[in-house]
Amino acid sequence: MAAPPPDPPLIQATGIVKRFPGVLALDGVSFELRAGQAHALVGENGAGKSTLLKVLTGVYRPDAGELRVAGAPAAFGSPVDAQRAGVQAIHQEIGLVPLMSVARNLLLGREPRTRLGLIDVRALHRRAEELLRPYGVEVDVRRPLRSFGVGTQQMVALARAVSVDARVVVMDEPTSSLEPREVDTLFGVIGGLLEQGIAVVYVSHRMDELFRVCESVTVLRDGRLVHTGPLADLDRLRLVSLMLGRDMAEVRAEGLTRFSGEHGSGDHGRAADTPVLEARGLTVRHRIADVSVTVRPGEVVGLGGLLGSGRTETAKAIAGALPLDAGTVAVAGRALRRPTAASTTRAGVALLPEDRKAEGIVPALSIRENIALAALPALSRAGLVSDARIDRVVDVFMKRLRIKASSVHQPAGELSGGNQQKVLLARWLATGPKVLLLDEPTRGIDVGAKAEVQALIEELAGEGLGVLLISSDLEELVEGSDRVLVLRDGAVAAELSGGEVTEHGVLAAIAAEGED
Structure with a gap:
């Protein structure tokens, strides 16, 4: 039968x-x-x-x-x-x-x-x-x-x-x-x-x-x-x-x-002694308590810990997106009296947010407009925006970050996740920052784009930019960082440097704190 x-x-x-x-x-x-x-x-x-998923789901x-x-x-x-x-x-x-x-x-x-x-x-x-x-x-x-x-x-x-x-x-x-x-x-x-x-x-x-x-x-x-x-x-x-x-x-x-199973080294060479970012005693009620972070030029400092440990809140507090109850922020030796998003941007702090859809990309605007947004004050004179200067800046970063698009006028919302992330990076790099705060910069992007973003971070650090890197991917955090601060329940649980910066070291720091 x-x-x-x-x-x-x-x-x-x-x-x-x-x-x-x-x-x-x-x-x-x-x-x-x-x-x-x-x-x-x-x-x-x-x-x-x-695109295929959207066809399958109507x-x-x-x-x-x-x-x-x-x-x-x-x-x-x-x-x-x-x-x-x-x-x-x-x-x-x-x-x-x-x-x-x-x-x-x-x-x-x-x-x-x-x-x-x-x-x-x-x-x-x-x-x-x-x-x-x-x-x-x-x-x-x-x-x-x-x-x-x-x-x-x-x-x-x-x-x-x-x-x-x-x-x-x-x-x-x-x-x-x-x-x-x-x-x-x-x-x-x-x-x-x-x-x-x-x-x-x-x-x-x-x-x-x-x-x-x-x-x-x-x-x-x-x-x-x-x-x-x-x-x-x-x-x-x-x-x-x-x-x-x-x-x-x-x-x-x-x-x-x-x-x-092969791993890179996160060594970016010896960073300069003067911090490009010095945040002390950052406290936001019910969010973070007495968190201190120092980043030197050319250094990548990782923030490790579980979700909800205070990593994102720390980055937002430094960038002025989360009002402080206590603490100080200094950029390149200059203290910011009351950090706000505007004052920290002027001082040279750039924040790439975790949620690029809700807090970063403007999907209805073109790639060109998205890249130029943060740099408009620097690209204008007497309140008048120079289209030629915008075009030059956009062209530089389209090529440098290898953003794939039909043209710079394509709506950013039509791009893939990795290319949207590159557009956000271009936006902040166009402001000429001294320190980059990267919150899950490779979240939800493919292997190729992830490698490109990681290589770019390495390149920027090599040029003297200070980087604060938040990642839930332990491999990425360990391979890309010179030092790692491990957070738990809004406070610093441990600081790892040198040979301590390993996946086991980060996990052990989290576990040791969890046993208290």
Whole structure:
């Protein structure tokens, strides 16, 4: 007796083409996802990952090609159409309603009702708590979502997506804002989804996660499909080389073998003795307490610690974005009486924020306008802006940072995450800063762009710029820093230098503090 034919893929995309003005984003890409399968989607920024995800989730309509769901032709005209077909997306930038309660976000549009048609508030809160329990999230579901950290918000987004009869869950950098405990919980949840026959499309730039979670992989490069198949058939270096389109020797030469266990040195030479940044006793109530940071010209100082340890708050306090209750900030020996965003920028402090969408890039403005924003006072005379000077500055940084775009007039919101990050870097470098505060500068960008950003940081430090580097990636923190301050609960737990700057050293400092 012949075996029954296999079930059709839950999602099957064949020959997908998507064009934008001046850009062929997807060039005949095919993709297949089966029930109970975790499938990795990888590639450099600009490779077409985001565009393909948006086709699969109904944000974009393809210009050519065919999309099928469970064997039947599908034409998603909107994300709602995709959701009705069981395709749910959890984006890196959380698409919830910050001012609404956690419970309302979880059950928006599906609120339990009384016999009179009113929202049953008690049932709403009870159901929200039930939905969050498997994710290890124990919070007051009546409070506004914005009152919780990004990690909690991410778990709320995941719980909402899975609770809406999902057949396919698309996860775009789902662990980028999670602590290790939350990551373990997420992986447990993914395992449960797979056991139920739900399929997962997993996008991450963390190699450990891909090999831990996924059984198959699709690699895109420059809008084309370059590989698809079992992930077990590839080692990490081979996967990186496929993404970059280079041979193994070239990948090794660019230092990308960190994924196979080799590490760089974070030594940038002996920094000058006079600090370019000296922050003393920084205190912001309920955020940070008596934090001191010193950065010398040509030095990269890392800030380590778990999410919520006070790293971002320290950077914002130095940059004047978070008002101080106590403490002082001096730049190149000059004390700032009351640091504000304007006064610190004038003094030579530049902050690249963690959340580039909410606090950095202006998506509707062009690349040119985004780069010029912070430098406009320096590029104008008597209140008149010189277009020629702006064009010269923009041209310099477009080339230096290798920003990929159809033109400088392309809206910044259309760029890939890595290129948006480069635009933000260009904006602040155009101000001629003395010290750069980099909060998760490689978060959510691909291997190639990550290597370019890391090389740029090294280059800037070599030119005498002081750098304060915040990163949740221990490898990046250790390899890129001359010294590391480890924070916990808003205070300095340890300072590591020289041979102490190792992954084990950072983890040991965090653990030792945790035992108090």
